[in-house]
Amino acid sequence: xxxxxxxxxxxxxxxxxxxxxxxxxxxxxxxxxxxxxxxxxxxxxxxxxxxxxxxxxxxxxxxxxxxxxxxxxxxxxxxxxxxxxxxxxxxxxxxxxxxxxxxxxxxxxxxxxxxxxxxxxxxxxxxxxxxxxxxxxxxxxxxxxxxxxxxxx
Numbered sequence: 001x002x003x004x005x006x007x008x009x010x011x012x013x014x015x016x017x018x019x020x021x022x023x024x025x026x027x028x029x030x031x032x033x034x035x036x037x038x039x040x041x042x043x044x045x046x047x048x049x050x051x052x053x054x055x056x057x058x059x060x061x062x063x064x065x066x067x068x069x070x071x072x073x074x075x076x077x078x079x080x081x082x083x084x085x086x087x088x089x090x091x092x093x094x095x096x097x098x099x100x101x102x103x104x105x106x107x108x109x110x111x112x113x114x115x116x117x118x119x120x121x122x123x124x125x126x127x128x129x130x131x132x133x134x135x136x137x138x139x140x141x142x143x144x145x146x147x148x149x150x151x152x153x
Contacts, residue, residue: 017057049104060116066098
């Protein structure tokens with residue numbers, strides 16, 4: 001199983017934008033802000049399904065509450081190399097009110113849809129906890145206490 005802590009190279013730029021957008025709209029003082037924005041994006045997408053073609057971070061935000069991803073089983077797929085939509089599609093469930101919109105995207109913007117689904121998958125499994133530095137396995141050398149110190153320098 002691959003580690004979901006490592007975002008594949010083909011997703012890094014889009015994931016970074018998606019993460020930044022989602023984080024900036026998550027406001028503890030106004031917890032409704034994100035859900036209102038996501039709902040507004042989906043309403044726009046539902047009216048014009050190809051609205052976010054080429055803007056996969058916005059597409060991912062628009063569909064994030066309208067799809068369900070079986071991330072547990074999708075994580076078993078090797079995603080280090082970009083998969084096809086057929087590889088990803090089996091792990092995606094679509095809310096009833098989004099089916100027409102998602103079908104339109106599958107027919108005309110499959111690549112963007114697949115990328116958006118993968119962004120959501122990685123975001124849902126993303127752990128923002130900072131990685132602890134790895135301690136060295138060797139003792140720090142004290143140059144002044146070592147026998148190799150040259151006093152005549």
